[in-house]
Amino acid sequence: MIKIGTDIDFAAEQLRRGLLVGMPTETVYGLAANAFDADAVLGIFAAKNRPSFDPLIVHTADLDRAGEVADYIPDEARALGAHFWPGPLTIILPKGKRIPDVVTSGLPGVAVRVPRHPLALALLGSLDFPLAAPSANPFGYISPVTAAHVAAQLGDKVAYILDGGPCEVGIESTIVSFAGKKPKILRLGGLTTEALEALIGKTESAPTSTSNPAAPGMLSSHYAPRKKLLLGDMDALLTDNADVDFAVLGFRHTYGMPGIALSPGGDTTEAAKNLFAAMRELDATPGDLILAERLPDSGLGRAVNDRLSRAAFK
Ligand code: TXA
Ligand code: MG
Numbered sequence: 001m002i003k004i005g006t007d008i009d010f011a012a013e014q015l016r017r018g019l020l021v022g023m024p025t026e027t028v029y030g031l032a033a034n035a036f037d038a039d040a041v042l043g044i045f046a047a048k049n050r051p052s053f054d055p056l057i058v059h060t061a062d063l064d065r066a067g068e069v070a071d072y073i074p075d076e077a078r079a080l081g082a083h084f085w086p087g088p089l090t091i092i093l094p095k096g097k098r099i100p101d102v103v104t105s106g107l108p109g110v111a112v113r114v115p116r117h118p119l120a121l122a123l124l125g126s127l128d129f130p131l132a133a134p135s136a137n138p139f140g141y142i143s144p145v146t147a148a149h150v151a152a153q154l155g156d157k158v159a160y161i162l163d164g165g166p167c168e169v170g171i172e173s174t175i176v177s178f179a180g181k182k183p184k185i186l187r188l189g190g191l192t193t194e195a196l197e198a199l200i201g202k203t204e205s206a207p208t209s210t211s212n213p214a215a216p217g218m219l220s221s222h223y224a225p226r227k228k229l230l231l232g233d234m235d236a237l238l239t240d241n242a243d244v245d246f247a248v249l250g251f252r253h254t255y256g257m258p259g260i261a262l263s264p265g266g267d268t269t270e271a272a273k274n275l276f277a278a279m280r281e282l283d284a285t286p287g288d289l290i291l292a293e294r295l296p297d298s299g300l301g302r303a304v305n306d307r308l309s310r311a312a313f314k
Contacts, residue, residue: 002155004147004163006119012126014159015040020047022136022150023059023123024164025115027088027172027190028143028276029150030059030133031158032123035069038100041132045102047157050139055105056132057090057173058112061124066112069130071096076200077178083199085114086121088169088190092177103132113173119164135172142223142283142311145170145276170273171303180204188303190272222310223276225283229290231305231312237291245287249278249308251295258285268299275304279311 003010004022011021015032018040023032031047033040035058045052060066063081067073070093073081077091095110104110115121124131135143136150136158144150147163155161174189174196184204185193197203230237234248234255248259252266260278262271282290292308295301 002151002161003159004151004161006163007160008119008122008126008162011123011160011162015123015127015129015131017159018043019159020044020157021123022147022154022158022161023120023131023133024147024162024167025059025117025120025133026086026168027115028145028167028170029136029147030115030120030131031136031150031154032059032131032133034127035059035103035130035132036098036100037129038102041100041102044132044134047154048134048137048139050134052102053105054134054139055107055111056103056134058099058103058110059115059120059124059131059133060112061121062086062114065124065130066093066114069096069099069110069112070094074178076183080176080200081114084191084195086116087114088116088173089113089196090173090175090187090189092175092179092186109177109179111175117164117168119162123162140222140224142225142276142279143172149277149280166273166277168273170275170277171300171307174303176203188306190300190303192299193302194299220310221313223279223307224311224313225279225290227283227288227290228314229279229292229308229312231292231294231308234291234293237293241289241291244289246289246291247282247285247287249282249290249292251293258287259291262295262304268295268301268304271295272300272304275307
């Protein structure tokens with residue numbers, strides 16, 4: 001029996017016992033464990049089948065408590081946290097001593113984030129330790145944006161799933177590092193580059209496709225459905241695949257074909273929110289091909305295109 005509900009005290013109790021809990025955030029659902037407990041954290045890697053070289057994000061209740069996770073918080077990082085937390089932004093900070101090496105895969109930096117979901121904040125506020133939490137999906141598959149998605153794939157690995165409804169943002173957090181001269185975006189995500197740069201000026205981006213990435217979730221193939229997914233200009237995709245049994249993952253339209261339009265009104269924020277549920281739905285229908293349309297490269301369109309290109313890579 002998979003236990004799903006909104007009982008914060010029960011969720012907290014499981015975490016205190018070193019067990020795993022499915023946790024809603026505004027981006028995607030996380031698979032949470034006590035970040036100070038190396039054994040509990042190892043349980044996350046095992047449940048997800050996640051390679052040990054791919055480090056985890058640590059979630060805290062607020063900026064002050066991020067100080068329990070980091071060795072210190074540089075001024076520019078503090079300013080960013082003060083402005084955008086709680087929210088879909090992860091900052092790499094110098095790792096504090098209480099964080100075991102398994103959390104950061106031995107890296108000197110720890111990824112920290114204050115999530116915006118009320119249930120996540122209530123849970124974090126009731127604990128005296130932070131929560132390590134990757135997205136609650138098997139490694140490489142599409143991230144979960146409902147409690148049911150978590151239950152479907154990791155239901156037998158968690159002690160409880162805290163049900164916070166469908167995620168408001170729908171794609172993972174933007175990751176920023178201050179390790180170099182200029183702030184660097186390691187992963188495009190739920191906080192737009194425009195919003196970030198309005199506060200801190202021009203940023204650099206990490207190379208988008210590599211097998212030895214700065215943020216290992218940036219592996220070329222990720223967020224992938226089981227079916228083959230092709231990404232591009234829809235007119236060309238429809239012409240080239242006319243005789244195949246496909247479904248369309250469109251931006252505003254499905255071009256009269258079976259499939260899903262992510263945002264009929266053409267809003268990249270709405271498209272991001274609908275992306276992962278739509279990918280899961282199309283992955284479950286008959287046929288063996290998904291034709292996905294590239295979004296405009298503005299707002300959350302860039303982060304959605306990033307996810308789609310990794311889903312397309314085989
Ligand atoms: O929105 C999110 O960030 C969600 C929710 C649950 O908070 N979490 C999430 O975690 O997306 P995950 O594990 O699926 O992706 C975390 C990414 C990975 O690409 C990982 O390599 C990178 O963050 N990362 C974690 N710690 C890092 C570190 N110390 N230095 C560089 N990259 C790091
Ligand atoms: Mg993930």
